[in-house]
Amino acid sequence: MDKEEIITSLDIGSDSITCAVGKNIDDKIEVLYAGSKQCKKGLKNGIVINISNLSNICRELLEEAEQEVGDINITDVYAGIRGSHIDSMNNHGVYTVPRSDKNITSDDVYSVIENAKAIHLPNERTIIHVIPQEFSVDREKGFENPVGMEGNILETTVHIVTGNISHLNNISKTIANAGFSIKEHIYHIYPLAEMTLSxxxxxxxxxxxxxxxxxxxxxxxxxxxxxxxxxxxxxxxxxxxxxxxxxxxxxxxxxxxxxxxxxxxxxxxxxxxxxxxxxxxxxxxxxxxxxxxxxxxxxxxxxxxxxxxxxxxxxxxxxxxxxxxxxxxxxxxxxxxxxxxxxxxxxxxxxxxxNPEYITIKDNKYQNQKYLTAISILSYPVFIKPQLEQFFSSDIDSNGFNRFINWLKNLFS
Known part of the structure; x- marks a missing residue:
C-alpha cells in the first residue's frame, strides 16, 4: 500500500485517545480503521497530565492500527485537540492595493489576511488556525476569493483559533515519545463541522x-x-x-x-x-x-x-x-x-x-459517534487545508528570491 495515500489521525479527547486511518482514493477518504482507548491517568479535560502514560497508550493504539490495516507503516499523525486553553475570535483586516492598475492579486489577498491575523497574543499562546470568512472590495461584501477583481481597498474577516503553546508542545512530546510525529495540530470541532454539516x-x-x-x-x-x-x-x-x-x-x-x-x-x-x-x-x-x-x-x-x-x-x-x-x-x-x-x-x-460525499465507511462498526471526530480529521489534509492554502500561498517570497538571483547574474555577467 502506497505510504503517500495513507492518512492517520489521533483525536486527543477529554480522557481518551481515538485513532483513525484512511486512504485517499480519487479525492475521497476510505476509512480503513478506527479505534479508541481510555487514558484517565494521562489526560484530563484534553490536557496532557502524564506524558509517559499517554505515550504508551498512543503507541499501543497506533501499532494496533498498523496491524489491523496491514501493510502500512505509520510515521506521522494529524492531532485533533480540544480544551479550555483553546480560544477563538473574529478579526478584521484592511489592505490598500498599492498598484495603479488596482487588479487584486494573490499577494494582496495574502497581505490582507496577514493584517487580519496581526493580533496581540500573550507569549504563552500561538495561532492554530486562521480561517477567512469573507472578503470585501471597496466596501462591497460577499467575495469568497477576490483575486482578479479590481479595487482600491481590500478587507477580510477571519476566524482565528489560538491555543496554549505548552499544552500543544506536551501533545507533540507525547506523540514523539511514542515514536511518531505530528503533521499538524487541528482544532477538532473545525473538521468535524466541515464534514458533518451540509x-x-x-x-x-x-x-x-x-x-x-x-x-x-x-x-x-x-x-x-x-x-x-x-x-x-x-x-x-x-x-x-x-x-x-x-x-x-x-x-x-x-x-x-x-x-x-x-x-x-x-x-x-x-x-x-x-x-x-x-x-x-x-x-x-x-x-x-x-x-x-x-x-x-x-x-x-x-x-x-x-x-x-x-x-x-x-x-x-x-x-x-x-x-x-x-x-x-x-x-x-x-x-x-x-x-x-x-x-x-x-x-x-x-x-x-x-458526509458520504467525502468519506466512505464500509465497515459498520466504525459508524459510531466515538469515532466520528477522528474520522472527520482525516479529511483535513485532503479537503480543508487546500481551501485554506489558496489564501496563504503568496508569490512575494518566490518572486523576491528570483529577482535576487537575476540581480546576482547581472552583477557578475
Whole structure:
C-alpha cells in the first residue's frame, strides 16, 4: 500500500485517545480503521497530565492500527485537540492595493489576511488556525476569493483559533515519545463541522454541539463559514458523576445505568419499570425506577445546554442558528435531541454523521459517534487545508528570491 495515500489521525479527547486511518482514493477518504482507548491517568479535560502514560497508550493504539490495516507503516499523525486553553475570535483586516492598475492579486489577498491575523497574543499562546470568512472590495461584501477583481481597498474577516503553546508542545512530546510525529495540530470541532454539516446547513445557519466526556464543543456556521467556536468544561462525565454521587455507586455502574436506562426527558419513558444496580460494595443489589433516574440526569443536562445558550447569546450568535446538529458520545443519551430542541426552541435538531460525499465507511462498526471526530480529521489534509492554502500561498517570497538571483547574474555577467 502506497505510504503517500495513507492518512492517520489521533483525536486527543477529554480522557481518551481515538485513532483513525484512511486512504485517499480519487479525492475521497476510505476509512480503513478506527479505534479508541481510555487514558484517565494521562489526560484530563484534553490536557496532557502524564506524558509517559499517554505515550504508551498512543503507541499501543497506533501499532494496533498498523496491524489491523496491514501493510502500512505509520510515521506521522494529524492531532485533533480540544480544551479550555483553546480560544477563538473574529478579526478584521484592511489592505490598500498599492498598484495603479488596482487588479487584486494573490499577494494582496495574502497581505490582507496577514493584517487580519496581526493580533496581540500573550507569549504563552500561538495561532492554530486562521480561517477567512469573507472578503470585501471597496466596501462591497460577499467575495469568497477576490483575486482578479479590481479595487482600491481590500478587507477580510477571519476566524482565528489560538491555543496554549505548552499544552500543544506536551501533545507533540507525547506523540514523539511514542515514536511518531505530528503533521499538524487541528482544532477538532473545525473538521468535524466541515464534514458533518451540509453546504445548505452552513449557509442557512447551524450550530454543531459535540458532547464529549468532560468537554462539550460548539461551532456556529452562517453564510457558509464558521462564525464562532468554543469549548466548555462540561460533558457526559458530569452526568454520570451525578448519578454515582446520588446513588452512592461505582462510577462504572453509574455509567452503565446512564447509557442503558438513562434519558433526558421523563415524557419519553414508556414504562416506569424498576432497574437493578450494584451498590458501592459491588455485591449488594438495589433498585431504582426509570423516572427517578431521569430526575438525577435532567438538571445536569439542562445546565450544560443553558451554559451553551448563555455563551452564544453573550457573543450575539443566537440569531445565526436555524438548526442544530449533535455529535459525540454524550449525544447518545436518550432524548438529548428533544432536550436541545426544548432549550433552544429550535425544531430542526439531528444527529451528525460523516458526509458520504467525502468519506466512505464500509465497515459498520466504525459508524459510531466515538469515532466520528477522528474520522472527520482525516479529511483535513485532503479537503480543508487546500481551501485554506489558496489564501496563504503568496508569490512575494518566490518572486523576491528570483529577482535576487537575476540581480546576482547581472552583477557578475
Amino acid at each position: 453546504e445548505e446547513e452552513k449557509k442557512l445557519g447551524t450550530m454543531i454541539i459535540d458532547i464529549g466526556d468532560q468537554i462539550t464543543s460548539i461551532a456556529i456556521y452562517y453564510d457558509g463559514k464558521i462564525k464562532f467556536s468554543k469549548d466548555i468544561l462540561l460533558g457526559s462525565y458530569h452526568i454520570t458523576n451525578d448519578i454515582a454521587y446520588a446513588l452512592h455507586i461505582p462510577y462504572d455502574e453509574a455509567n452503565k445505568l446512564k447509557e442503558i436506562h438513562g434519558c433526558t426527558i421523563s415524557s419519553i419513558i414508556a414504562e416506569d419499570s424498576e432497574i437493578e444496580y450494584i451498590s458501592m460494595d459491588k455485591t449488594t443489589k438495589k433498585k431504582i425506577n426509570k423516572l427517578a433516574l431521569c430526575e438525577y440526569i435532567k438538571p445536569r443536562v439542562e445546565e450544560i445546554l443553558m451554559e451553551i445558550r448563555a455563551i452564544i447569546e453573550k457573543n450575539e450568535c443566537f440569531s445565526y442558528i436555524n438548526g442544530i446538529v449533535i455529535t459525540g458520545g454524550g449525544s447518545l443519551l436518550k432524548g438529548m435531541d428533544r432536550a436541545i430542541s426544548k432549550i433552544f426552541r429550535i425544531n430542526d435538531v439531528r444527529y451528525g454523521f460523516a
